Amino acid sequence: MVDPQSREARVDCVGKHVYQVVGGYGSIDWLPAVPRTERVKVRDYTCDCRPIVYELCQAGGLRFIRRISRPNGRLVVEESRWSTAAVIDTLWGELLRGEAR
Template sequence: MPALLPLPSDDSCMGTHVPVPRSGYTPLRWDPEQPGARARVRAYTCDCQPTYYELCQAGGLLFIRRTRRSGREIQVDEGARLRQSEAMIMWTRLLEGLVR
């Protein structure tokens, strides 16, 4: 079971939170979002954090989308497109703090 960050004290946030990366985590390669590409979001982490993630599907392949907010700036990146079995392993590793 992935380690989750504690929920805010007001209990208004009920989503999955990505833990702090573990020591020796594997960095992922991120590319800029492909504008205009349609994707279906299959899973996501809570967007109450400055950085949140979505597991997306497009054209039979899955990928992780990362959204980072800093002030008024929003930057969206995408990971490699993978077959479902590979993508689910990567998503699980993200939720366990093993990749970032």
């Protein structure tokens, strides 16, 4: 079994994996998910083999990152602030590289 924090993906994994956090990483303000629009397009996502799954989402001309976890079997969905594609795409890259959480 692969260490869930390692950079190595399992053979059966289909999504991206978030790297371990690096020292001095940035903090993402996670807010409770609030339905703001009828449709949300998931543009990218991380593998669900980890306890926390992230989705890069777009709706209404803006982007945001959704964080989904299940602490104690309870579904928790949170979102980053909504912003322009350039801002959120940069944040998404930082998250994947372990430079933000």
